[in-house]
Amino acid sequence: MKRMPELTYEEMDADQRAVVDKITAGPRGSIHGPFLPLLHSPLLLDRVQELGLLCRFQSSFPPKISELLILISARFWTAQFEFSSHMESAKKAGVPEAAIEAIRTRQEPHFDDPDQTMVYNFANEFFTTNKVSDATFDAAVERFGRRSIVDLVGIMGYYALIAMTLNIFDPPLPEGTKPPLE
Secondary structure (H helix, E strand, O other): OOOOOOOOHHHOOHHHHHHHHHHHHOOOOOOOOOHHHHOOOHHHHHHHHHHHHHHHHOOOOOHHHHHHHHHHHHHHHOOHHHHHHHHHHHHHHOOOHHHHHHHHOOOOOOOOOHHHHHHHHHHHHHHHHOOOOHHHHHHHHHHHOHHHHHHHHHHHHHHHHHHHHHHHHOOOOOOOOOOOOO
């Protein structure tokens, strides 16, 4: 990495090794991207990755919604690594390729799924205005429920932290990967 040295397992202290072992034993299977600089603060990394597990894999939303939110957040923050690493996951989860491309190029996406439309509109309104109108909020609560709206905000907030980490510490994209965002 340009700004923070990437640690080998042998260079890590006991706390760093413990969190690396925990992450690699879970659904992620490896440590990369934003976790590389966060490893320099192992307790923070552990808390961040636990929140990420909840936001990505255990929220009240299905993957087609959570992956959409990840892409919207990554696009807003121009987080190259995050957008690149979630494009395929989003496709597999059911986010239309044309919508992914529209988000990537800052165009208005079209969704056949009204839930994806509502989530996009909610997130886009927030990222555009830094707030959500009562009408947008109330419609989302009516459709998804209060818990899910808290989860939605949690996903957006978690990926803002990840985007900030990526944009500040600038870990490399996987070899052979071109930055997807302009």
